[in-house]
Amino acid sequence: MRASQKDFESALSQVKLLKDPGNEVKLKLYALYKQATEGPCNTPKPGVFDLINKAKWDAWNALGSLPKETARQNYVDLVSGLSSSSDSSSQVKPEADRKQRGYETLVVTSEDSITKIMMNRPAKKNAITTQMYNEIMLALKAASKDDSAITVLTGNGDYYSSGNDLSNFTDIPPEGIEEKAKSSAILLRDFVDCFIDFPKPLIAAVNGPAVGISVTILGLFDTVYASSRATFHTPFSHLGQSPEGCSSYTFPKIMGPAKAAEMLIFGKKLTAAEACAQGLVSEVFPDSTFQKEVWTRLKAYSKLPPNAMRISKQVIRNREKEKLHAINAEESRVLQERWLSDECTNAVMNFLTRKAKL
Numbered sequence: 001m002r003a004s005q006k007d008f009e010s011a012l013s014q015v016k017l018l019k020d021p022g023n024e025v026k027l028k029l030y031a032l033y034k035q036a037t038e039g040p041c042n043t044p045k046p047g048v049f050d051l052i053n054k055a056k057w058d059a060w061n062a063l064g065s066l067p068k069e070t071a072r073q074n075y076v077d078l079v080s081g082l083s084s085s086s087d088s089s090s091q092v093k094p095e096a097d098r099k100q101r102g103y104e105t106l107v108v109t110s111e112d113s114i115t116k117i118m119m120n121r122p123a124k125k126n127a128i129t130t131q132m133y134n135e136i137m138l139a140l141k142a143a144s145k146d147d148s149a150i151t152v153l154t155g156n157g158d159y160y161s162s163g164n165d166l167s168n169f170t171d172i173p174p175e176g177i178e179e180k181a182k183s184s185a186i187l188l189r190d191f192v193d194c195f196i197d198f199p200k201p202l203i204a205a206v207n208g209p210a211v212g213i214s215v216t217i218l219g220l221f222d223t224v225y226a227s228s229r230a231t232f233h234t235p236f237s238h239l240g241q242s243p244e245g246c247s248s249y250t251f252p253k254i255m256g257p258a259k260a261a262e263m264l265i266f267g268k269k270l271t272a273a274e275a276c277a278q279g280l281v282s283e284v285f286p287d288s289t290f291q292k293e294v295w296t297r298l299k300a301y302s303k304l305p306p307n308a309m310r311i312s313k314q315v316i317r318n319r320e321k322e323k324l325h326a327i328n329a330e331e332s333r334v335l336q337e338r339w340l341s342d343e344c345t346n347a348v349m350n351f352l353t354r355k356a357k358l
């Protein structure tokens with residue numbers, strides 16, 4: 001029996017719930033989707049350096065004149081095969097269930113009235129994948145309701161975080177790159193909103209170098225402690241991108257417009273001492289004693305009356321909240337466009353093909 005349009009639409013929804021099937025299968029799905037909806041490949045071949053779009057074009061073009069109905073059927077069959085071979089435990093779980101299983105990209109602990117959220121991809125310098133963005137949001141929501149007095153974000157290994165995982169850009173859905181940019185902008189906005197709205201004192205323990213979004217959101221923390229080994233780098237122009245995390249507002253406010261421009265427009269990397277002198281960091285500790293000194297300090301703070309701390313935070317932050325949400329929305333909208341630019345695509349490809357590092 002031929003797959004109906006309804007079967008096809010149901011397969012399109014189902015595919016979003018499957019665990020990542022890998023790039024080869026994703027290319028097949030993309031090609032079949034394009035063939036089923038638009039017919040044989042009808043766009044110019046992308047340039048040789050445009051690796052992702054070229055791979056997609058090749059996969060679609062390889063289907064030749066396969067009829068639309070057959071492509072639709074093949075798409076439905078492929079998704080159905082993937083669904084049945086996929087272990088149900090690897091599919092997206094409801095929130096409560098995920099909490100029980102714990103986090104895959106984080107280590108979250110609650111002790112001494114402190115909830116510690118530790119980014120835990122040390123081999124990848126704690127680069128933030130889509131999964132990690134989602135898990136940090138879940139962890140913050142849980143911490144806002146648990147009985148801890150303060151919440152701390154830190155990193156495992158030699159980096160605090162190298163920022164957005166650039167391979168996030170390769171996971172293009174069948175609907176195309178515009179859809180990817182749109183969903184990434186929604187993710188970014190939701191992620192930053194969680195920091196704007198976080199009700200308890202939020203502390204960053206910056207254990208090593210910090211890049212991109214892991215730096216920009218520091219303007220939304222209440223206190224930032226840094227190891228003397230930490231650096232602060234926002235190379236947005238190098239990446240064809242633009243500032244996020246409300247840094248277009250918080251950085252000029254914290255350090256003045258001239259210093260903020262050096263960081264956000266020209267990508268000047270700050271040492272921990274410089275970041276402290278400019279007000280982005282509260283205090284720098286020698287790397288050799290960083291953990292001991294920071295946790296001793298935080299344990300003392302966590303004994304202060306929690307309601308008083310919460311209310312003080314509200315008094316300090318609340319009048320800015322509406323403004324910060326509007327800034328976050330605008331920065332996310334601008335970035336959505338930037339992600340579609342040649343400047344951004346080339347920078348990401350150069351990193352992924354090992355031609356460039358920061």
Ligand SMILES: CCCCC/C=C/C(=O)SCCNC(=O)CCNC(=O)[C@H](O)C(C)(C)COP(=O)(O)OP(=O)(O)OC[C@H]1O[C@@H](n2cnc3c(N)ncnc32)[C@H](O)[C@@H]1OP(=O)(O)O
Pocket residue numbers: 123124125127128162163164165166167168184185187188211212213214235239244351356357358
């Ligand atoms: C959806 C919301 C989007 C929000 C917008 C956010 C924007 C940003 O955050 S912009 C900043 C993006 N980050 C970068 O551009 C950093 C890219 N990384 C690097 O330049 C370097 O990796 C380094 C300087 C951070 C570290 O260099 P090095 O000490 O030489 O270590 P390696 O490069 O060998 O890294 C080890 C391992 O980790 C992978 N990796 C590191 N950072 C990232 C990253 N941001 N994205 C993806 N992968 C990353 C690196 O590729 C290595 O992997 P393997 O080769 O597989 O070992």
